[in-house]
Structure formats: C-alpha cells, structure tokens
Amino acid sequence: MGTVSRSSGRANGRARARPAGPPPPAIPPCPVRRFTPDEYHRLTEAGILTPDDRVELLHGWLVPKMTLHPSHAYVVNTLMRALLALVGPNRSVRVQQPITTPDSEPEPDLVVASGPDRDYKSRHPRASECLLVVEVAEASLRADQTTKLQLYAAARVGVYWVVNLVERRVEVYTRPRGGKSPGYRHRQDYGPGEAVPVVVAGRELGRLAVEELLP
C-alpha cells in the first residue's frame, strides 16, 4: 500500500516509486547539523515538519517522541486536573506544549508557567519561566532522568517532577545547577502513602496523594 505519496510529487510528474517519507530515525555515523529553535519553527512553517512527525527539538537535534500509552495519558490527565485546581488562573498550566530554551524546544507532559495563558499567545514559555515541569515516565524513564533532566536544570527550571510509573513514585528535583554538568542539587522521592507538595515559585499550594496520581 502507501500508493498516495505525501504530496503531489515532483513537478514533471515522473512516476517514481519513492517511499512516502524519510528513512526512519537513527543515530547517524557522523556529526550532523543542528537547528536553532527559530530554524525549527521555519521547518514547520515550510511544511517540512508536520504534526505527523511528532518530534521535539533537543539540543538542536530533531528527536522523535514516544507514543503515549493509556496509563501515561491517564496520569497526565489526572495531574492536569489537580494542578488546574491548585494553581488558579494567574499561571498557565500547559499539557504537552512546547517550551523554549536557547537550543531546545521540548514538549514536557505538564508545565506551570509563571504568566497567565494570554502571555503565551504568540510565543511559547521560556524554560526560565517554567515554575514546574513534569514528565510522566514509563518507556522514556532513562531519557527523563538524564537528557531531559539536564536540559531543564541547565535552563533553570526550578522544580522538575518525574512521575516514575516503573517504580511507582514521584521524584521531585529542585535547586537546579547549570554549567558543564547540569543537574539538580536536591532530589526527594514520594511513594504510595505519601503526598507530593506542589511548590510553585517558592509557595506550597497544596499536596497531592501519590496513590491518586498513579494508575
């Protein structure tokens, strides 16, 4: 199948059987060119990256995102309801939307940004405006605890949660450190029977029972 190619094809309509899209994502054998967030936007405007692509920009590379399992989606929804209730209208609660750093545009599962929704009509929140970033991690656990963690720490995201579905706990990382080897100076884990404090801009807005978040 796949007889319908992704566009009308080349101008002269020579019938060439090209596979519909690019070859599958892979680790290249040699250094590849990277992209700035602006260039990344232009790839979308030019119609080269489409919603079907499901990629995010990490350190200038176009990285495919994992497909979401129902349990992952369930946790994201539960958290979204809980955060909306706690955070109120003066801060934007965003679900799987991009945030911008100087070299990346990741799409975290949840973000609490410092401004209200209307602040982000024409741009994405900068990572430095993100008061809380949450990744729900199952298959993506390693990446969320390493690549993403370093990226958020370097961009000075104050509080980063990994909702770890594998080990059934919420990992709360605070006190970001930049530099050559970015990371968080502090980590505290919360398991079933415990409640995670929702701390936004230094204020505890409430607590969420871990059991109620996990599937």
Add this chain to the structure above:
Amino acid sequence: MGTVARSSGRANGRARPAGPLPPAIPPFPVRRFTLDEYHRLIRTGFFREDDRVELLNGWIVAKMGTNPAHASALTRTARRLRRLLGDDWIVREQSSLTIPNSDSEPEPDILVARGPEEAYDARHPQPKDTVLLVEIAESSLAEDRGEKLRTYAAARVGVYWVVNLVDRRVEVYTRPRGGRDPGYRHRQDYGPGEAVPVVVAGRELGRLAVEELLP
C-alpha cells in the same frame, strides 16, 4: 553583544547563540530528511552561503572547513584530471551529486561527469552521468571510507578515489556492490613513485603520478 533579549528574560542571563550548536553525533536517534525535503530547504534559502551541508542517507551533514593541504590536493588533482580528460568530460569541484530514489545528495570533492556541460545547467549530475568520484581525505578519512564509500557504491558509481593525505596514497575503489551492505569489491592503492590510472567508462585515458597529487 546580544544584550537585548527578546523580552524581559529573567534569571538566566545566557545570550541566545547566533547560530545552531556545532555539528555533533546525537546520543539518540534523530529524524532524517528526504531528498525532496532537502531540496525544498535549499530552494527556500534555509541554509546560508557559509552553511555548507550535504545530505547523506537522510542526515544533513555539515561539511568540514578545508585546510591548506586539503585545498592543495584538491586543486592539484582537479587540474591534472582536466588536463588529461579535455573537454569531453566535465570535472567539477565540491558540487552536488543527486542520487535519485535515495536520501542522499553528497558534495564530493571532485566529480567527473559525461559532457556536454549544458547537461548540468538545470540539474546536478547523477550517478548515471558520473564516471569518477574523488574525496580528499585527512580528518574526514573514516567518513570517506565509511558512509561516503557506501553511499557511492550503493549508487553504483564505478570508480571512487580516496586521496589519503594521512597515509600518503591514493586508494582506488572499483566494482561497486549494492544491497544491504554496499561497498566496492576491489581496492588498489598507489603510493609515491606510482601512477594512478585514470579509467573513464572502462578506458584508461592516462595516468597521474601520485607525488604530484599529494601536497
């Protein structure tokens, strides 16, 4: 420089870098591009003039800047090939080779194509037009013998030279083999004191002394 951030920009006082991060091998799989997407990027002026890239198996690969030894070997080789081949064959330096039905558009250091030269006014030479490819290899040696060699063999380019500045010899690869593990079935090396046969479309048109090609 770059003191005016695009807006208030809190805490993290990092200036936005002017261009993308330097090319590198990513730690995770990245999205690749089709030849058609690559052409659209070029047409829309996505790459600036000093942004030298080529497409190799769907990866946009940055070309390395050349040092004097590389430039000299390139000039020496191209000049002697032109002298030997005359007007019947077109000797091009660092211009594109379009490989249809692939995801590659490399820019070999030297490409010898069938004339007349008007044939390439509106399109780049393709493997069917190409009788000899040359890469001058110093820091790019591994790539020229690896990804480039496989790409050229898969495209059935009959003769491929690696002018190896590290080991001071010319490696002549012939009898391309495609399939899953493309490569050349035959390799013959020529060192100083020897002369490389210039075989074009099955006929030896002369020989070039290796010493004259190496700086």
